[in-house]
Amino acid sequence: xxxxxxxxxxxxxxxxxxxxxxxxxxxxxxxxxxxxxxxxxxxxxxxxxxxxxxxxxxxxxxxxxxxxxxxxxxxxxxxxxxxxxxxxxxxxxxxxxxxxxxxxxxxxxxxxxxxxxxxxxxxxxxxxxxxxxxxxxxxxxxxxxxxxxxxxxxxxxxxxxxxxxxxxxxxxxxxxxxxxxxxxxxxxxxxxxxxxxxxxxxxxxxxxxxxxxxxxxxxxxxxxxxxxxxxxxxxxxxxxxxxxxxxxxxxxxxxxxxxxxxxxxxxxxxxxxxxxxxxxxxxxxxxxxxxxxxxxxxxxxxxxxxxxxxxxxx
Amino acid sequence: xxxxxxxxxxxxxxxxxxxxxxxxxxxxxxxxxxxxxxxxxxxxxxxxxxxxxxxxxxxxxxxxxxxxxxxxxxxxxxxxxxxxxxxxxxxxxxxxxxxxxxxxxxxxxxxxxxxxxxxxxxxxxxxxxxxxxxxxxxxxxxxxxxxxxxxxxxxxxxxxxxxxxxxxxx
Numbered sequence: 159x160x161x162x163x164x165x166x167x168x169x170x171x172x173x174x175x176x177x178x179x180x181x182x183x184x185x186x187x188x189x190x191x192x193x194x195x196x197x198x199x200x201x202x203x204x205x206x207x208x209x210x211x212x213x214x215x216x217x218x219x220x221x222x223x224x225x226x227x228x229x230x231x232x233x234x235x236x237x238x239x240x241x242x243x244x245x246x247x248x249x250x251x252x253x254x255x256x257x258x259x260x261x262x263x264x265x266x267x268x269x270x271x272x273x274x275x276x277x278x279x280x281x282x283x284x285x286x287x288x289x290x291x292x293x294x295x296x297x298x299x300x301x302x303x304x305x306x307x308x309x310x311x312x313x314x315x316x317x318x319x320x321x322x323x324x325x326x327x328x329x330x331x332x333x334x335x336x337x338x339x340x341x342x343x344x345x346x347x348x349x350x351x352x353x354x355x356x357x358x359x360x361x362x363x364x365x366x367x368x369x370x371x372x373x374x375x376x377x378x379x380x381x382x383x384x385x386x387x388x389x390x391x392x393x394x395x396x397x398x399x400x401x402x403x404x405x406x407x408x409x410x411x412x413x414x415x416x417x418x419x420x421x422x423x424x425x426x427x428x429x430x431x432x433x434x435x436x437x438x439x440x441x442x443x444x445x446x447x448x449x450x451x452x453x454x455x456x457x458x459x460x461x462x463x464x465x466x467x468x469x470x471x472x
Numbered sequence: 473x474x475x476x477x478x479x480x481x482x483x484x485x486x487x488x489x490x491x492x493x494x495x496x497x498x499x500x501x502x503x504x505x506x507x508x509x510x511x512x513x514x515x516x517x518x519x520x521x522x523x524x525x526x527x528x529x530x531x532x533x534x535x536x537x538x539x540x541x542x543x544x545x546x547x548x549x550x551x552x553x554x555x556x557x558x559x560x561x562x563x564x565x566x567x568x569x570x571x572x573x574x575x576x577x578x579x580x581x582x583x584x585x586x587x588x589x590x591x592x593x594x595x596x597x598x599x600x601x602x603x604x605x606x607x608x609x610x611x612x613x614x615x616x617x618x619x620x621x622x623x624x625x626x627x628x629x630x631x632x633x634x635x636x637x638x639x640x641x642x
Contacts, residue, residue, distance in 0.1 A: 174629055181579035182598045185493065188576055190486045192499065203478065203514055 220270060220288045221255035227277040228253075242272045249273065257288075340395075385462040386442050387427050390418040394436030401428040413437070429458040477517045481510055484529060487599060488536050494583055494595035497540050509536035530609045533599070537592065582631045590624035593617055597624075 218226060228238055235253075239246045251259045252269060260266035270288055271281040389398060391413040400408040402423040413419060415436070421427055431437055434449040434456040441448075441460050450456045485506060492502035512535050516522040525531045583591055589612070596606040607617035 171625070171629075174625060174632070177575070177632065178579060178598055178628075181575040182490070182494075185576035185580070186486060186490045189489045189493070189499070189502075202511060203474070203481075 219255050220284055220291065221253045223279060223284065223287075224270070224273050224277060225253040227274075227279050231277050233277065238273065238276055242276045244269055244272055383462055384422055384424055385427050385460050386420065386422050387429065387460060388418060388420045388440040389413060389429075389431075390438040390440070391415050391436050392438050394433060396434070396436045397432030398437070399430040402426065424462070426459065426461045429456075429460075431456040431458070473517055473522065477514065477522065480513075480528060484532060485510065488532055491533055491595050491599055492536055492540050493580065494598055495537060495540065495591055496584060496588075501540060505536050505540035508539040509533075512539075527605075527609075529599075530601070530605060533596065534609050578632070582628050585631055586624050586627055590620050590627070593620040594624040594628070597621055 228235070235246055235249050238244075239249050242249075244252075248259045248269065251257070252266075252273065257263070257266040257269075260269050267285045267288060270284050274281040274284045387400070393415070395412055395414045397412050398419075399410045400419075400421050402408050402421075403425040405428075408421050408423070408427070409419065431449060432455055434454060435451050437449050439446045439449045439458075448456075448458050488506040488509065489499070489502045492505055493499060497505065509532050513522065513528075513532060516525065583594060586594060589610075592610055593603065593606045593612075596609065597603070601609070603617040603621045604614055606612070606621070607614045610617070612620070
């Protein structure tokens with residue numbers, strides 16, 4: 159809190175009065191400059207004025223006349239809105255003599271014309287009445303600061319779009335380079351194809367996989383007379399090779415991080431894992447720790463029934 | 473009647489807002505309550521009873537003050553008024569206060585340290601009301617209002633000139 163400049167001397171009564179007066183003036187000045195003169199209030203006084211002064215002369219207000227004519231014509235606000243293309247809230251507001259939603263007096267006149275025509279009133283009379291009702295009534299525009307503030311905040315989100323776009327582009331570039339580097343660093347020659355291997359190579363992977371057993375089911379319900387192996391690359395990518403009985407190739411390629419594959423064979427599955435540390439291995443529905451550590455190539459064999467799992471060949 | 477009420481509104485609206493701010497309201501709350509009071513006045517205009525109000529400036533302040541003090545559900549969030557050393561800060565965080573001149577802010581902060589009654593009498597005093605008129609508006613005894621005003625002035629002097637606390641001239 160800042161003290162008054164003369165604070166070090168005693169403020170005599172007169173001084174206090176002077177101070178209070180000037181401070182009061184400053185405060186009043188501030189209030190006058192920052193207060194938006196209650197548009198709603200002015201409107202109320204304008205609208206109510208119609209109800210008293212003009213209500214006596216038996217002429218209904220513009221909004222009231224429109225509403226009356228609409229109900230007489232048996233129309234709902236929604237129907238009127240759809241025929242005139244004036245939005246429902248605007249129609250409602252106009253019927254309450256609130257023309258602020260129209261976006262300016264010329265728009266308000268246009269809206270009144272549209273609505274009047276639709277409900278069978280004379281547009282010119284109504285617009286004329288609208289104009290006379292407004293005249294002599296303080297234009298509500300001075301109350302605009304409030305709405306200006308609103309508009310400013312509303313416009314704001316539009317501007318950062320450039321920044322956001324730029325940021326998105328940067329992120330995209332970073333992600334792309336990151337992936338490229340990881341791809342380079344991770345494994346061997348099959349890298350360029352890795353992204354498409356899973357889906358785009360059905361001749362090799364999907365087909366032979368299905369051939370042994372078409373009902374390629376979930377491992378949880380592993381059939382007892384088959385060997386089922388699920389590989390989940392949860393902590394990195396790994397090149398893998400999967401062979402069925404008689405050395406038949408079921409799959410060969412890179413399992414990307416987050417991917418998972420299930421293989422099924424009637425007798426035997428042989429696995430070669432390029433980066434076993436990255437792979438979670440489930441054999442016949444049970445988690446297996448055979449995969450081994452990061453960076454060592456691992457060869458594993460499983461046969462049907464609970465795995466008499468193959469010896470890690472080094 | 474409508475014209476005269478609009479004139480009255482133009483003349484008094486900002487002063488009523490200021491009055492409420494002096495009573496401890498932040499600016500938004502003050503504006504709300506002032507508007508409410510003028511709406512009330514407008515109702516009387518339409519009902520034809522506005523003419524029977526003698527002291528219109530006083531009336532509008534009384535209505536505005538009671539509108540400000542009346543808790544209004546969730547919509548009117550009334551800041552809890554506590555009277556402590558930390559009070560001077562209270563007048564500052566509100567939006568718009570940063571534009572207040574130093575003087576106005578100082579006086580608001582000082583007023584915030586008064587008691588409710590003292591603040592009301594003082595706020596009326598700032599609007600040029602005698603303690604007798606204030607007493608009538610606030611429903612207090614004359615003497616009570618005078619005492620409140622005296623106490624308020626003493627306290628303000630002390631707050632505004634902390635260097636010399638003892639010199640009193642009442």
